[in-house]
Amino acid sequence: MHISNIMEVSSLNKTLILLVLVLATFTTMAQGQGSRGRGQGTRVGFYRATCPRVESIVQSAVESAVQANRTIAPGLLRMFFHDCFVNGCDASVLIEGPSTEKASGPNSLLTGFEVIDAAKAQLESACPGVVSCADIVALAARDSVVLTGGRRWQVPLGRRDGLVSQASDTANLPGATDPITVQIRKFADKGLNTQDLVTLVGGHTIGTAACLLFSYRLYNFNNTNGPDPDINQAFLPQLRALCPNGGNAFRRVAMDTGSVNSFGNSFYENLRNGRGVIESDAKLWSDRRTQRYVQGFLGVRGQPGSRFNAEFGRAMVKMGNIHVKTGRQGQIRRVCTATN
Numbered sequence: 445m446h447i448s449n450i451m452e453v454s455s456l457n458k459t460l461i462l463l464v465l466v467l468a469t470f471t472t473m474a475q476g477q478g479s480r481g482r483g484q485g486t487r488v489g490f491y492r493a494t495c496p497r498v499e500s501i502v503q504s505a506v507e508s509a510v511q512a513n514r515t516i517a518p519g520l521l522r523m524f525f526h527d528c529f530v531n532g533c534d535a536s537v538l539i540e541g542p543s544t545e546k547a548s549g550p551n552s553l554l555t556g557f558e559v560i561d562a563a564k565a566q567l568e569s570a571c572p573g574v575v576s577c578a579d580i581v582a583l584a585a586r587d588s589v590v591l592t593g594g595r596r597w598q599v600p601l602g603r604r605d606g607l608v609s610q611a612s613d614t615a616n617l618p619g620a621t622d623p624i625t626v627q628i629r630k631f632a633d634k635g636l637n638t639q640d641l642v643t644l645v646g647g648h649t650i651g652t653a654a655c656l657l658f659s660y661r662l663y664n665f666n667n668t669n670g671p672d673p674d675i676n677q678a679f680l681p682q683l684r685a686l687c688p689n690g691g692n693a694f695r696r697v698a699m700d701t702g703s704v705n706s707f708g709n710s711f712y713e714n715l716r717n718g719r720g721v722i723e724s725d726a727k728l729w730s731d732r733r734t735q736r737y738v739q740g741f742l743g744v745r746g747q748p749g750s751r752f753n754a755e756f757g758r759a760m761v762k763m764g765n766i767h768v769k770t771g772r773q774g775q776i777r778r779v780c781t782a783t784n
């Protein structure tokens with residue numbers, strides 16, 4: 445074979461090898477995008493190279509806000525739940541406008557938005573255009589739990605921010621008067637099972653509820669002219685004193701009586717003792733489908749129940765992967781209140 449032919453063959457080989465390599469890379473990338481699109485694409489340490497201080501920046505924003513006002517912690521935890529259940533965890537709950545999720549009834553009592561904005565502003569100066577608002581919300585929820593005494597978990601990151609936010613989509617959020625069957629279905633629609641439901645509602649251990657959301661249970665429940673029979677007789681006067689008939693509808697009452705500032709399983713002890721405040725919480729004990737999981741979180745023979753604190757993080761990671769946008773989907777917002 446002539447020398448120039450050999451040259452031609454070897455350069456052809458090189459071209460072929462290069463082509464195969466390029467194709468292989470594309471296929472891997474496409475597969476990566478595909479699995480990310482199905483919600484598997486978040487991972488711990490996503491910003492390790494691009495914004496290594498992300499976790500400490502969010503943490504210090506949450507810490508200083510909670511130090512100034514401890515009700516911020518439950519606010520941020522609930523914000524994450526309301527974000528994930530509507531259009532997936534994509535910060536759609538933060539967008540402002542006349543008919544966005546934020547303007548809807550179910551989100552009217554959400555708090556803590558300014559903490560997300562403060563963290564975002566700091567992140568934009570540390571690593572511009574890199575960290576999504578959706579990831580800030582996920583981290584802030586975790587930090588709120590840790591600050592109130594819950595167990596820390598690692599938060600997979602890499603969510604991208606959504607472009608759509610519509611008030612009407614919030615109808616699928618669970619409501620306090622939803623029967624257990626509906627609650628179970630609404631969680632199942634998001635890929636969460638009954639155990640996840642009972643575990644995640646345990647977030648109410650640090651929460652408060654406005655009188656308007658449960659005072660109907662205290663006086664004329666279902667037109668019976670009496671209280672909800674699920675409420676413990678000894679607890680009833682306490683709740684009535686906090687929410688007198690016709691009193692301030694916006695007064696806030698602890699959902700985990702006696703332990704509202706500390707994250708833990710006492711919430712489930714209260715449910716067992718007929719001291720659930722909102723109707724949907726009380727039903728977790730009265731319905732056998734959920735009671736077995738409540739029972740699983742009660743302390744055993746003087747040992748405080750630590751299982752709940754461990755399970756909560758696991759369930760939060762699962763909730764945090766609902767319909768996440770990754771890869772080239774969505775965008776990284778410049779400010780969290782509006783799309784770019």
Ligand code: HEM
Pocket residue numbers: 515517518519521522525553554555618619620621627644645647648650651652653654657722724
């Ligand atoms: C069946 C599901 C659920 C229902 C029906 C429900 C309902 C409610 C209601 C009615 C309130 C009182 C709102 C107010 O007065 O401002 C509330 C507060 C709260 N919820 Fe839920 N919730 C559910 C699940 C969850 C989940 C999964 C989480 C988080 C993992 C969560 C976290 C919170 C927190 C932390 C608060 C207190 C907010 C604050 O104090 O500012 N909830 N929830």
